[in-house]
Amino acid sequence: xxxxxxxxxxxxxxxxAPFETSFGTQQERDILLVKAITDEGEGWGECVAGExxxxxxxxxxxxxxxxxxxxxxxxLERDSTAAHDVAGALRRIHGHRMAKAAxxxxxxxxxxxxxxxxxAQFFGAVHTxxxxxxxxxxxxxxxxxxxxxGGYLDQGYRRIKLKIKPGWDLGPVxxxxxxxxxxxxxxxxxxxxxxxxxxxxxQLDPFxxxxxxxxxxxxxxxxxxxLAKVVRTPIxxxxxxxxxxxxxxxxxxxxxxxxxxxxxRVGGYLEARLIHDLCAKHRVPVWMGGMLETGLGRAGNVAMxxxxxxxxxxxxxxSDRYYHRDITEPFVLVDGRLKVPDGLGLGVKxxxxxxxxxxxxxxxxQRREGRPVRVxx
Ligand code: SMG
Ligand code: MG
Numbered sequence: 562x563x564x565x566x567x568x569x570x571x572x573x574x575x576x577x578a579p580f581e582t583s584f585g586t587q588q589e590r591d592i593l594l595v596k597a598i599t600d601e602g603e604g605w606g607e608c609v610a611g612e613x614x615x616x617x618x619x620x621x622x623x624x625x626x627x628x629x630x631x632x633x634x635x636x637l638e639r640d641s642t643a644a645h646d647v648a649g650a651l652r653r654i655h656g657h658r659m660a661k662a663a664x665x666x667x668x669x670x671x672x673x674x675x676x677x678x679x680x681a682q683f684f685g686a687v688h689t690x691x692x693x694x695x696x697x698x699x700x701x702x703x704x705x706x707x708x709x710x711g712g713y714l715d716q717g718y719r720r721i722k723l724k725i726k727p728g729w730d731l732g733p734v735x736x737x738x739x740x741x742x743x744x745x746x747x748x749x750x751x752x753x754x755x756x757x758x759x760x761x762x763x764q765l766d767p768f769x770x771x772x773x774x775x776x777x778x779x780x781x782x783x784x785x786x787x788l789a790k791v792v793r794t795p796i797x798x799x800x801x802x803x804x805x806x807x808x809x810x811x812x813x814x815x816x817x818x819x820x821x822x823x824x825x826r827v828g829g830y831l832e833a834r835l836i837h838d839l840c841a842k843h844r845v846p847v848w849m850g851g852m853l854e855t856g857l858g859r860a861g862n863v864a865m866x867x868x869x870x871x872x873x874x875x876x877x878x879x880s881d882r883y884y885h886r887d888i889t890e891p892f893v894l895v896d897g898r899l900k901v902p903d904g905l906g907l908g909v910k911x912x913x914x915x916x917x918x919x920x921x922x923x924x925x926x927q928r929r930e931g932r933p934v935r936v937x938x
Pocket of ligand 2: 799
């Protein structure tokens with residue numbers, strides 16, 4: 562398959578409700594979509610980088626810049642590019658995994674559509690629907706939080722994840738346990754604590770949480786192993802796991818018992834699949850994370866979450882958890898699950914009229930006379 566051109570499109574979408582984490586509040590998203598145009602058809606990718614470098618060092622403006630100037634040119638020079646060539650072709654460029662993941666996803670979508678295969682088939686999915694959880698942001702008050710959690714439980718979500726930070730941890734967890742009993746419950750700190758907080762975090766143990774996600778900064782893998790000696794609640798890593806190698810190291814160090822897989826964070830679905838397989842070999846369960854994706858990213862994530870070692874419900878919530886109107890047909894929660902798309906490639910169709918309405922910019926990068934050039938739209 563020959564990559565002829567790539568369209569980079571930015572869209573703006575409002576979230577149905579503000580989403581507060583230990584690093585800030587989001588109400589609106591500036592999303593970069595990538596369309597791979599090949600001699601065998603087109604494919605879509607979604608970049609999960611946020612507007613600011615706060616979840617990780619990546620951010621949407623930088624992702625677009627690195628794609629245009631550093632990642633797309635070497636891909637557009639090639640005579641033939643399959644998804645499994647992308648990571649190797651881009652290896653000389655360090656980091657920028659979310660940007661790399663977006664173009665690999667678009668190439669994979671185009672490739673599978675042309676081979677008449679779905680993402681689910683490609684990944685070896687073993688389920689036709691996946692169990693879904695929901696990530697609940699930091700709220701202004703406990704009564705507000707309980708209202709939100711109650712609403713999600715009424716909708717059928719099979720697991721609740723509470724965002725925590727110093728000053729918003731034991732109280733909310735206790736309140737949710739008291740009100741909702743033994744619902745599957747976990748917490749996510751997004752790196753907000755230090756090892757000095759170990760005794761404090763151990764006070765979460767009596768609440769029987771499924772896991773505590775990324776309590777310490779991402780480069781403190783060894784400190785997570787130390788924390789695991791003090792805290793009984795299983796530690797799950799998110800931000801720290803940037804590759805299969807990082808996953809292997811963390812497992813060997815005893816830094817985590819569970820891993821959150823986000824294809825964007827690790828450079829793409831192919832690296833994510835390696836992490837899944839590695840974890841299965843080590844009997845480390847994984848679950849699918851979320852980055853507030855549109856229906857495009859959700860389609861790929863739900864397909865991957867149907868692989869056998871995805872043992873816990875994912876942050877793969879329904880479209881209406883995020884957006885009033887999605888850019889694809891909406892993902893709808895049925896009995897706490899989302900159906901795995903079975904159409905070709907990602908198996909969803911982009912609503913091009915709506916996409917046009919919410920587009921803020923468009924840029925084409927294309928091959929011309931054997932040389933990639935930038936073309937303003
Ligand atoms: O997509 O439902 C979702 C969001 C899940 O909490 C979520 N993601 O650290 O796991 C995480 C956060 C990162 C995204 S914050 C914008
Ligand atoms: Mg997380």
